[in-house]
Structures are given as C-alpha cells and as structure tokens.
Amino acid sequence: MSQNSEQNFPFQNPDLPLEQRVNDLVNRFTLEEKINLMCQYQDEITHLGVKAYKHGTEAAHGMAWLGEATTFPQPIGLACTWDKELLRKVGGAIGDEARGFYHRNPAHNGLTLWAPTVDMERDPRWGRTEEAYGEDPHLTGKMSAALTQGIQGDHPFYVKAVASLKHFIGNNNEINRGECSVSLDPRNKHEYYLKAFEIPFKEGGALSMMTAYNSVNGVPANINPDVNNIVKRDWGMNGFVVSDAGDVLGTVNDHHYVDTYKEAVALTIKAGVDSITDDHPISKQAIRDALAEGMLTENDLDNALRNTFRVRFRLGEFDPASRNPYAAIDESVIMKPEHAELALESVRKSIVLLKNNGILPLSADKLSKAAVIGPLAGIVYRDWYSGLMPYAITPFEGIKAKMNGPDQSVTLATGSDRVKLKSLKNGQYVKHTEGEKNPLAANSQGSDSADLFETTDWGWDSHTIVAENNKLYLTTDDEKITASSEHIWEWFTKEVFHVRPQQDENVVTFTTWNNRPVTVNAETGALEVQDGDAILAEPFAVVKETDGLQEAVAAARHSEVAVVVVGNHPLINGKETIDRPDLTLAAYQEKLIREVHAVNPNTVVVIVGSYPFAMPWVQENIPAVLYMSHAGQELGRALADVLFGDYNPAGRVNMTWYESADQLGEFMDYDIIKSERTYQYFAGQPLYPFGHGLSYSRFQYDDLKLEQSADSVTVSFRVTNTSDVDGEEVVQLYTKALESRVKRPLRQLQSFERMTLAAGESAEVRFELDRSSLAFWDVTRNKMCVEQGSYAFLVGASSGDIRLEGTVSVAGEIIPPRNLSQVTAAVNYDDYSNIIISDNTEGGDSAAATASGAWLRFDDAALGEEIGFFEVRASSANGATIEIRLDAPDGQLAGSCTLQAGSANWQTTSCSIEQAAGHRSVYLVVHGDGETKLGWFRFGK
Numbered sequence: 032m033s034q035n036s037e038q039n040f041p042f043q044n045p046d047l048p049l050e051q052r053v054n055d056l057v058n059r060f061t062l063e064e065k066i067n068l069m070c071q072y073q074d075e076i077t078h079l080g081v082k083a084y085k086h087g088t089e090a091a092h093g094m095a096w097l098g099e100a101t102t103f104p105q106p107i108g109l110a111c112t113w114d115k116e117l118l119r120k121v122g123g124a125i126g127d128e129a130r131g132f133y134h135r136n137p138a139h140n141g142l143t144l145w146a147p148t149v150d151m152e153r154d155p156r157w158g159r160t161e162e163a164y165g166e167d168p169h170l171t172g173k174m175s176a177a178l179t180q181g182i183q184g185d186h187p188f189y190v191k192a193v194a195s196l197k198h199f200i201g202n203n204n205e206i207n208r209g210e211c212s213v214s215l216d217p218r219n220k221h222e223y224y225l226k227a228f229e230i231p232f233k234e235g236g237a238l239s240m241m242t243a244y245n246s247v248n249g250v251p252a253n254i255n256p257d258v259n260n261i262v263k264r265d266w267g268m269n270g271f272v273v274s275d276a277g278d279v280l281g282t283v284n285d286h287h288y289v290d291t292y293k294e295a296v297a298l299t300i301k302a303g304v305d306s307i308t309d310d311h312p313i314s315k316q317a318i319r320d321a322l323a324e325g326m327l328t329e330n331d332l333d334n335a336l337r338n339t340f341r342v343r344f345r346l347g348e349f350d351p352a353s354r355n356p357y358a359a360i361d362e363s364v365i366m367k368p369e370h371a372e373l374a375l376e377s378v379r380k381s382i383v384l385l386k387n388n389g390i391l392p393l394s395a396d397k398l399s400k401a402a403v404i405g406p407l408a409g410i411v412y413r414d415w416y417s418g419l420m421p422y423a424i425t426p427f428e429g430i431k432a433k434m435n436g437p438d439q440s441v442t443l444a445t446g447s448d449r450v451k452l453k454s455l456k457n458g459q460y461v462k463h464t465e466g467e468k469n470p471l472a473a474n475s476q477g478s479d480s481a482d483l484f485e486t487t488d489w490g491w492d493s494h495t496i497v498a499e500n501n502k503l504y505l506t507t508d509d510e511k512i513t514a515s516s517e518h519i520w521e522w523f524t525k526e527v528f529h530v531r532p533q534q535d536e537n538v539v540t541f542t543t544w545n546n547r548p549v550t551v552n553a554e555t556g557a558l559e560v561q562d563g564d565a566i567l568a569e570p571f572a573v574v575k576e577t578d579g580l581q582e583a584v585a586a587a588r589h590s591e592v593a594v595v596v597v598g599n600h601p602l603i604n605g606k607e608t609i610d611r612p613d614l615t616l617a618a619y620q621e622k623l624i625r626e627v628h629a630v631n632p633n634t635v636v637v638i639v640g641s642y643p644f645a646m647p648w649v650q651e652n653i654p655a656v657l658y659m660s661h662a663g664q665e666l667g668r669a670l671a672d673v674l675f676g677d678y679n680p681a682g683r684v685n686m687t688w689y690e691s692a693d694q695l696g697e698f699m700d701y702d703i704i705k706s707e708r709t710y711q712y713f714a715g716q717p718l719y720p721f722g723h724g725l726s727y728s729r730f731q732y733d734d735l736k737l738e739q740s741a742d743s744v745t746v747s748f749r750v751t752n753t754s755d756v757d758g759e760e761v762v763q764l765y766t767k768a769l770e771s772r773v774k775r776p777l778r779q780l781q782s783f784e785r786m787t788l789a790a791g792e793s794a795e796v797r798f799e800l801d802r803s804s805l806a807f808w809d810v811t812r813n814k815m816c817v818e819q820g821s822y823a824f825l826v827g828a829s830s831g832d833i834r835l836e837g838t839v840s841v842a843g844e845i846i847p848p849r850n851l852s853q854v855t856a857a858v859n860y861d862d863y864s865n866i867i868i869s870d871n872t873e874g875g876d877s878a879a880a881t882a883s884g885a886w887l888r889f890d891d892a893a894l895g896e897e898i899g900f901f902e903v904r905a906s907s908a909n910g911a912t913i914e915i916r917l918d919a920p921d922g923q924l925a926g927s928c929t930l931q932a933g934s935a936n937w938q939t940t941s942c943s944i945e946q947a948a949g950h951r952s953v954y955l956v957v958h959g960d961g962e963t964k965l966g967w968f969r970f971g972k
Contacts, residue, residue, distance in 0.1 A: 040079070045350040049188075052344060056081075057336045065332045066318050069300075071273070071308045073339070084343065085141035086239075086273055086306050087195070090182075091148060091162055091416040092121075093663065094128045094365075097140055100418035101128060101370040101664070105601075105641060106148060108381040108660030110164040110685040111724075113761045114785045115177040121377055122181020124370045126191040129182075130360035142192045142346050143239055143273075144182060147175045149227050150202045150243075153708045155614060155686055156698060158205040158605040161414060161641035161660060165685030166709040167721065168223055169780045172230025179235035184357060190345045191357045195239035196231055198275060199252065199262070200224050201701060202243035205610045209278070209285040212246035213701045214867040216858060218773075221808040221815070223703060225257075229266055238270030238342050242304060244278050249870030249877075251286045253278050258303035271305035271338035279309045292317035297326035305335035366421050371664070378662040378669035380785075383682035384725040385656040390633060392676025392727060393592060395433045402442045402586035403427040404627055405596040405620070406487050407639045409443050411666050413520060414601035414641065420664045426596045426637065429667030433675045444586040446623045447488075449499065449577035451481045454551045455538065455570045461558065470511040471498075473556035482514075483576055489603045490617025492529040495519065507543050512558040524602045533570060540568035580626060587631040594674065595624050598640035601661050605641065614645035614692045624649060637670060643688040643719075650718055658684065676727060681759035681785065683724035683829065690718045704774055705862070710830045711776035720831030722780070728758030730788070732834035737824055739839055746824050747797045748835055752788035761785045764798050765825040766805060769838070771818055772846050772891070773861065775807060778830055802841065809846055810859035817843035848893035848950060852972075855889070857955070857965035862888040864920070869964055873937055877906070877964040880957035886920045887965070889953045894970065896948045900941050901926050903955075903968040908935040911959030915944065917951045930963065937966065944970060 041047055042056035059079055060068065067074040075083040089095035092103040103109065103121050112118070125144065132140040148162040149171060164171040175196065184191035201213040201224055215224055231237045240262060243252040250256075253274045262268045282288050282295035289295055296307065296317040307314045321327040347355030364370075384391070403409070403426055411423035431441040452461040459473030460481030474481060483499035496505040498514035504526040506516040519526045527544040541549035548561045548568035561568075587593035597620040605611035615621070616638075625648070628634040635655045638644060639662075649656060657680070659670065672678040687710050689695060694715050696706035703709050710721035731751045738745040746764055765778040782798040802817055809816035821840050827833035849855070857878035858868055865885035871877040878887055901915050910932030917923040928942040947970075957963050 043080070043349060045354055049341065049344060052349070053337050053341045056340055057333050060336070062322075062329055065329065065336060066315050068336055068339070069307055069318060069332060070311045070314055071306060072311065082348070083138045084348075085139060086143040086339070087145050087308060088129065088132075088141050088143065089416050090125050090129060090144035090146040093125060093418040094132055095416050095418045097132045098419060099366060099421045101366050101374055102413070102418050102420045103374050103377050104381045104662035105161040105414060105660040106164055107161045107641065107685065108662050109178075109377065110170065110174055111383050111658075111660070111682040112377065112380040112785070113170070113683045113783055114380055115173055117377060117380055118174050118177035119181040120373055122178040122194075123184070124181075124373055126182040126184060127360055127364045128366075128370070129192040130357055131362045131365040134361045143195055144192050145195050145197060145241060146182070147178045147194065147196065147231070148198070149175050149196045149231060150198055151224050151227050152686060153203055153223075153701065153703050154695060154698060155643045155689070156611045156692065156695070157203050158610045159607050160605075161601060162416065166687060167685070167711075167780050168226035169230070170685060170783070171227040172234075175227070175231040176235030179231045179237045183236060183238065186356055188345060189347050189355045189357060190238065190342070193238045193270070193342055193346070194231070194235070195241050195273060196228060196237050197241035198243035199228060199240050199258065200243060200255065201247050201252075202245055203701070204245070204699060205608050206698070208244045209281050211699070212249050212869070213699070215247055215701055216860070216868055217810050217813070218808045219702055219704060225261065228262070232262065232266045232268050237268070238345070239273065240268065240270075241273050241275055242278065244275050244281070246286055246288070248868040251278070251282050251288050253282060253304050254298040254302040256302065263303055270342050271335070272303050273306040274299060274304050274308050276308045277310075279304070279307050280313060293320035293324065293326060297321040300327060300331050300335055305338040374663060375665040375669055378659070378665045379672055379678045381659055381662060381682050382669065382673045382680050383658040383684055383723075384673070384680040385658055385719055385723070386650060386653070387725055388654045390635065390654040391674065393674050395675050398434060398591050399438055400440050400442070400590045401430060401434055402444060402583075402590040402593045403430050403596065404444045404583045404586060404593055405446055405623060406489075407598050408594070408596040409445060411663070412601055412661055413663070414661055415520075415522070415607055417663070423664050424667035426594070426667045426670050429669070429671030430594060430674065432668070433671050442586045442590065444583040445487070445579060446583040447485050447579040448575055449483050449485050449579070451483060451574040451576060453481075453572040453574060455572055456551050457553070457556070459551070459556055461571070470513055470557040471505070472558070473551050486530070488617060488619040489600055490619065491604055491612050492531055493527050493603050494530040495526050495600070495603070496528060507560050509543070509545070509547065509560055512549065512560065519600065519602055524606075527603055537573050538570050539573055540570055542568050580623060583623060584626050584630055587627040587634070590631065592633045592635065593627050593631045594635045594637060595627055596637045596639060597624065598638050599642070601641050610698070611642065614643065614689060616644050616646055621646065621648065624653065628653060635674065639666070643684065643686050645689055645691050645718060647690045647718060679727045679756060679758040681724065681726055681761060683722050683761050684719055685721070687713060687717045687721045688719035690716065711779055714777065717831070720829050722761070722763050722829035723831060724761065724829070726758045726760065727754075728752050728756045728760075728788075728790070729754040730758075730760045730828065732826060735826060735835040735837050737837045737839050739841070743799050743801050744824070744839055745797065745799045746826065747795060748826055749793055749795055750786070750788065751793040752790055755790045757787070757789045759785055759787050760828065762796050763827055763829065764800070765827075765830060765833070766800075767823040767825065768805070768818065769821040769823055771807070771820065773807065778825055780830070802843070805841060805843070810861070811846060811849050813859070816846065817841065819843040819845050848891045849889060851889065851892045851894065851953060851968075851970045852898075854967050854969050856967050857887060860887040861890040871964065871966050873904075873966060875966070877966050880911070880963045880965070883958050883960065884956065886954050886956045892951055892953045894947045894949060894951055894953075897972045898944050898947050898970045900971050901928065901944050901968065902939060902941040902971060903928055904937060904939050904966040905930055905964060906935055906937045906966070907959060907961065907963040908932070909959060909961040911957055911963040913965075914956040914958065915942075915947075916954040916956055917947060920954050920956055922954065930959070
C-alpha cells in the first residue's frame with residue numbers, strides 16, 4: 032500500500048466502496064495540492080501517502096520511448112488483421128510491459144497509456160494515417176475496443192493499465208491542426224465520427240480519453256461540450272479526460288479563442304478535461320488566477336480529481352499488492368519470448384495479398400537465385416510512436432533465411448546511388464573529415480580522396496544521404512552539416528535534404544529539412560546552412576560511382592524472382608505535423624519497379640507503408656502485390672513466411688485504396704456524405720476496395736438465411752474452403768437501406784469475423800445484428816432512427832466482393848414531415864452549399880455562410896395555409912439578406928429578411944411569407960459580404 036503516514040484514513044481501506052474512498056481522499060487535499068494535481072505529472076502528497084504519478088505513456092503498438100520493448104505492427108497494420116481476439120492479446124502484452132516499466136520506475140513510467148488512436152480516417156492523405164484503424168467506424172470501434180480490453184485487463188475492479196483513446200474528435204489533418212476548425216454536421220458527427228469512439232467506451236470500457244488539437248465547429252476540442260454531454264453523460268464514461276500536449280494554452284496562443292490563460296483553463300476544466308497536458312507552471316498559475324476571479328470553483332477541481340483518482344484507485348495504487356492481480360508483474364515481462372511470438376503472429380496476420388496471378392507462393396526448393404530490391408529491402412524503420420526494437424529482421428534477411436541452401440543465393444540491391452559531390456563554386460569534392468561531429472568539408476585533392484555518399488530518393492525532392500566511410504546519415508544543427516546520425520528518429524527529421532536537379536540533371540542544389548540553402552564556406556570548404564532565402568543554395572555536380580537503378584536491374588536480370596520492397600519512410604513526407612502531398616509512390620520507386628519488371632517478369636512488389644497508395648500501373652502490370660505496415664521486429668520473417676507459403680495470408684485493407692488523389696475531394700472537407708468519401712459513399716472505381724485481401728485458398732459462400740425478431744436480424748450462411756490449402760477467411764456483413772428519406776451509405780459494415788478453415792472444411796457463420804445498427808441520425812427530431820423499409824444484407828469477402836445478398840423488410844419508423852413552425856436549428860439541414868458549421872455564443876452550433884449565394888435546404892416541410900411570417904436568429908458583421916425560396920435555390924421567392932450591418936452580435940429578424948403552403952423543400956439563401964451565421968429559424972402565423 033502506498034502510504035508514508037501512520038494514520039489510517041478511510042481512503043486507505045480497500046473494503047470501503049470506491050466512491051467513498053475517492054471522495055475521502057480528494058477532500059483531504061488542500062487547495063494548493065489540488066492545483067498541483069491538475070496537470071500531467073501529479074505531485075507527491077507525502078502527508079497522505081500519495082506518490083508522484085504521470086499520466087501519459089505512448090503505446091500505439093508497443094511501449095514507446097522507455098527503452099527496448101516488444102514492437103508490434105503499426106495500428107494501420109493491426110487493423111488490417113481484422114482479428115479482434117488478436118488485438119485483445121496484443122493489448123494484453125502491451126499492458127503487461129507497461130506494468131513492467133512501471134515496476135522499474137513508477138514515478139516516471141505511468142500506467143496511463145495514450146492508445147489506441149480512434150480518429151476516423153476519412154482521407155488517406157493524413158500524415159498520421161499509420162496511427163489509427165481506418166475509415167470505417169465499426170471496424171475502428173471493434174478493434175479499438177479489443178485492444179482496450181487487453182490493455183486494461185479483465186479483472187472486475189483492478190486495471191492492468193489504462194487505455195486513453197485519442198483524439199476526440201474530428202482529427203484527420205495535420206495542416207494547421209492547432210488552429211483549424213473542422214465542420215461536423217449532425218449526421219456526420221453522430222453516424223461516423225462519434226460512433227468510432229462510442230464502441231471502445233461502451234464495449235471496451237476505456238477509462239480515459241484525450242481531446243484533439245483542432246476545433247470542432249469553431250470551438251477548440253478541449254472545450255467541446257460533447258465531452259461532458261455525450262462521452263461522460265450519455266456513454267457513461269467513468270474515467271478521466273486529458274488534453275493533448277500544449278493544447279490548453281493553445282486555446283489562447285493558436286486558436287485565439289480566448290485572450291487569457293485563466294479563461295482557457297477555466298473553460299477546459301468545466302468542459303470535462305480532468306488533466307492538463309501543458310506547461311505546468313503556467314497552467315497552475317492560470318488555475319490560481321481563475322479561482323481568484325471566480326471563473327473556477329474548488330468544486331470544479333474536485334470533480335476533475337475525483338475522475339483521475341478513481342482510476343488510480345483501480346490501478347491498485349492504494350491497496351495491498353496481494354489484492355491486485357497485476358501488482359506482481361515486474362520487469363521480466365518486458366520482451367518475453369511469448370511477446371515476440373505474438374509480434375510474429377501479428378505481422379503475419381497483418382499482411383494483405385493485394386494481387387496474385389499465381390506467382391505466389393514461392394517454392395524455396397525450386398529457386399536458386401533471388402533478388403531483394405528497393406529502399407526498404409534491407410532495413411526496418413520505426414515511426415515516431417514506436418518503441419526501441421530489441422532486434423529487427425529485414426525483408427532481405429527473412430528471404431535469405433528461406434533460401435539458405437549451398438546452391439542458393441539472394442542478392443540485395445537497394446536501388447540507391449553511390450555518388451561523389453563536387454562544389455561547382457570552387458571545384459572541390461565534398462569529404463567527411465574524421466570525427467563524428469566534424470563538419471563535411473570540400474576537399475581540393477581531387478575525386479580520389481572524395482567521400483562516397485549513398486543517396487535515397489523518398490520522392491517530392493526528399494532525400495537521405497549516408498556517408499560511406501562511417502555509415503552515418505548526414506544531418507544538420509541548422510548551422511553545420513555532419514555525417515553523425517545513426518538513425519532517423521526525432522521530432523524534426525533533420526536527416527532529410529531536399530535535392531533539386533537543375534537544367535543538367537547531374538547538377539543539383541540542396542536545402543535542409545526546413546528549406547534552408549546549403550552552401551560551401553569559402554575559407555574552410557565546409558558545408559554550411561544559410562538562414563533565409565536571400566542566399567541561394569549552391570549547385571553541386573553529382574558524380575555517380577554506382578547507379579542504383581542499374582544495379583537493381585542487373586540483380587533482377589540474373590535472378591529467377593525479384594522482390595521489390597518499396598513504400599515510405601515513416602518520418603518523411605507524411606507524419607505528425609505533415610500531411611502527404613499525394614497518394615502515389617515516390618516517382619523513383621515506381622520507376623524502379625518498372626525497370627525491374629522489364630527485365631524480370633517474375634516480379635513481386637511489397638509495399639511497406641504507413642498508408643494506402645495510388646499505384647494503378649503496379650496493379651495492372653505486376654503479377655503479385657502485397658501490403659504491410661511498418662511492422663516492427665518481425666517484419667522480415669513474417670513477410671518471408673507469406674512469400675514462401677509457410678503462412679497463408681488473410682489480411683484485409685482497412686481503407687479504400689484509390690487510383691488517384693483526383694478521386695478525393697478537398698482535403699479539409701469532413702463531410703463524407705456530401706463529398707462521397709470512404710467506401711460508404713464513394714461511387715467510383717477504387718484501386719482496392721475496403722476490406723479487400725486475397726488468399727492462397729479459395730472460399731465459397733452459400734445458404735444465406737435471414738431471420739428477423741422484434742429487436743434483431745440474424746444472418747447465417749455457410750463458408751467452405753474449396754481449395755487444397757488450409758487458410759483463413761475474413762467474412763464481412765454489410766447492409767444497405769433500399770429506401771430512405773435521406774442519402775444513405777452504398778453499403779455499411781455491420782459485422783466481421785476472421786475464421787480458419789482447413790482444406791475442404793465448411794463452417795456455419797452466424798451474425799446477430801441489433802436493429803439499432805440500421806439507424807441513422809434524423810435531423811428533423813435530433814435522434815437516431817430506424818426507418819420502416821427494405822434493407823439489403825450483403826455478405827462477402829470485401830465491400831467490393833459480395834457473394835450473398837438478401838432483403839428484409841423492417842417495421843421501423845415513418846419520419847413525419849418537418850414542422851418548421853417549431854424552432855429549428857439551422858444546422859439540421861438536409862443539404863447545403865457554401866456552408867460550414869461554426870460556433871454559436873448563445874449555445875449549440877450555427878450554420879455559417881462562407882460566400883454570397885450560400886444556401887440551406889430543409890426537405891419535406893409541411894407549410895400550412897396560415898403561414899404568414901418567417902423569423903430567424905442570425906449574426907452578420909457586414910449585414911446580409913436571407914431569402915426564403917421554395918423547391919430550388921432559385922425557386923419561388925416566399926420572403927426576404929434583412930440583417931443589419933455594424934455588429935456581429937446575434938439578432939432576430941423577421942419578414943412576411945406569401946404563397947408557401949404545401950409539402951415543400953425550403954431553401955434559406957444568404958446574400959452578403961463576409962460570414963453570416965444562422966442559429967435557428969421558424970415560420971409563424
């Protein structure tokens with residue numbers, strides 16, 4: 032038990048009810064102690080025996096930043112397993128190792144784990160796509176819930192570790208993330224963005240959550256009213272909420288939502304954030320100031336501290352170790368062999384066979400020569416939230432282990448050039464002087480004494496450069512350039528140089544990671560970094576000693592099979608703070624694939640990546656294509672197992688793979704319904720549909736049965752492995768509303784199961800679907816609604832490979848016509864043009880017109896003969912006119928209201944209405960300069 036005093040307080044009695052213990056402890060803190068417990072690093076309170084504690088340890092796919100730990104595939108890879116039980120096991124291993132690190136240093140290695148990331152990935156260009164679970168809320172929710180259950184354990188009271196879901200809500204862009212606002216209308220919010228979080232709370236029992244950096248509908252996420260109103264009240268979350276790092280003060284510094292830190296902390300704490308992850312001295316002083324001015328009360332702090340300490344009690348901190356089944360877990364659990372086996376299983380299950388015309392699996396006993404080619408063939412990278420891997424098996428090493436006979440050989444060719452660099456300013460060659468931190472200098476003795484550098488092209492001008500003589504990356508401190516970095520892994524990727532060819536492609540200029548020009552010092556000959564744009568980057572001649580492309584082509588030409596391993600570096604061109612410039616592979620990588628395939632038709636392409644890619648040429652021309660995430664320590668072994676048939680792949684993509692970014696809308700458009708994003712609404716031809724993945728086995732589906740009860744629909748069918756190869760299949764159930772008042776998904780994932788079937792084996796599959804799963808958010812009544820009508824139930828191997836289909840008529844609700852005589856929130860529209868959702872200082876959200884001619888549409892409105900006037904609550908600094916039109920934006924004009932200029936304050940205005948009777952679509956058309964916000968409106972007699 033954690034106590035330093037000889038007194039016995041009620042909170043130290045484990046037999047008392049939890050809430051009584053929590054209240055007793057919080058009530059014993061002084062006000063200053065309460066203030067000092069409100070931030071991420073909670074103070075030690077010695078007179079009560081409360082130890083120092085840290086909220087927040089990264090654990091996205093293994094324990095991170097604390098030393099060597101078991102490393103699992105990136106979350107995007109874990110999601111591609113479509114295996115809930117596996118995710119529970121992975122979560123269990125992560126929770127075990129969290130306990131191991133906590134045992135090592137309990138004051139610094141906390142048990143609150145910042146994972147899983149539950150953000151909906153409506154756009155694959157997001158720089159943090161690798162951190163989350165995909166574009167579908169059901170898949171994301173179920174996989175996140177399983178990981179959460181594993182992390183937290185299955186004891187009815189004690190918790191192994193705490194899963195902190197992030198980032199609530201609408202977080203799917205890095206561009207201006209700390210100051211932007213995303214627009215979420217009611218349907219998108221309730222049907223898509225909230226649903227993913229609801230499942231791990233209600234089913235996974237998550238005990239913590241982190242708010243996002245962005246604003247939602249004009250309100251910073253750390254003061255989003257949905258934290259209290261939905262997460263804590265409606266969903267019954269009984270843990271605590273943390274802010275993201277630096278974001279509370281960012282309410283002032285970045286969002287400019289309020290002017291002072293005291294206002295920021297007061298609004299944040301009252302909105303439901305219980306622990307502030309920010310500058311401690313500033314935050315604590317802001318709390319003191321807010322208390323002094325009555326913006327906060329001591330009870331506000333008590334509410335927050337009850338939430339954080341309720342969870343600390345459940346971690347067993349205040350109880351005898353003999354009561355807590357997790358207290359005995361020590362450091363020996365870190366990287367134990369069983370976790371390495373689980374890591375291998377996870378990577379195997381995550382691999383997606385995107386295409387196979389019969390070339391796979393390879394037969395090791397029939398091959399004598401193989402080439403493993405590409406920038407990711409001989410290395411395993413870790414991302415920002417990866418742990419330190421205890422070992423790493425590369426694709427080359429994994430394949431070489433399969434072909435280790437005396438007459439077999441495997442060649443590695445990275446495709447990277449080995450070059451010398453010559454300054455065209457003074458004719459000197461660049462050379463690295465001895466000493467790890469010594470700068471690179473130009474050497475006048477000629478090319479024979481010049482250094483060789485291996486350059487890797489990651490696309491979009493981004494290159495990494497390794498000095499041949501010490502095998503270290505070139506990096507910079509923003510003044511000098513040195514060959515001194517052992518790896519690429521820091522918040523700023525200073526090992527990236529932007530290499531830009533000039534008119535002569537063998538002449539290039541360099542700029543650093545932050546686009547500062549690289550020049551040569553005239554006196555010392557050392558490479559320097561210049562500050563500012565006034566000085567141009569100096570040209571260098573590139574003298575190739577080894578042409579990487581030709582080396583790769585030669586290796587492929589002399590091999591029976593070529594495995595080309597391409598993808599992304601997880602910290603270059605797309606990462607936290609940087610969104611991807613495109614969906615394509617780096618241009619050089621696709622050129623490498625084309626050239627290799629031209630000399631060896633037996634080419635297999637392996638994508639090791641943090642996100643989906645657009646590569647139609649590869650799909651059209653390469654006989655076999657696989658995808659896997661940056662998968663950690665067992666990457667190469669698992670890949671080789673799949674390539675050589677020792678493991679039969681069954682991974683499925685967790686996102687739509689598009690043929691081109693042209694198939695996506697504007698990046699910051701979060702309305703998946705209107706912009707037709709994700710498989711739910713995308714009507715175009717994808718490269719690979721959501722849920723796609725092949726196998727070395729063949730599976731047949733038949734005998735579909737649909738049974739309906741008062742509360743559910745049961746879907747049953749038979750799946751048979753019709754091949755002579757044991758394998759796994761991921762069966763997927765989708766639904767589609769065949770008639771609806773509103774635009775509904777083309778298909779919507781409702782259930783899935785990964786199952787193993789021996790050759791020739793059949794199995795019965797049964798999904799019981801609650802009728803509430805068919806609901807959508809009815810904006811006319813502000814609630815979820817199951818409509819009366821026919822619904823298709825679609826069973827298959829992917830969203831694009833439906834094998835069985837049946838229809839059920841559901842006796843749901845008939846949505847009545849709109850009664851616009853009642854006060855109607857403007858955001859409850861059916862369609863819109865040039866509208867975003869913004870804040871409303873009077874409460875709730877507003878519909879903000881962003882251009883003159885913007886409109887809102889309200890369908891199926893019952894307008895009686897007695898309608899005589901229209902009233903609207905709105906705000907417009909420059910003044911505006913609101914036209915009420917019928918059936919079209921330029922339809923019959925029924926009335927026109929004027930908003931006065933000169934004030935951005937909310938005002939009510941009204942106008943008379945003529946000839947509006949009947950069931951009509953009502954349009955509110957806004958004309959005026961600048962932003963006009965509409966809060967509510969109504970028609971009257």
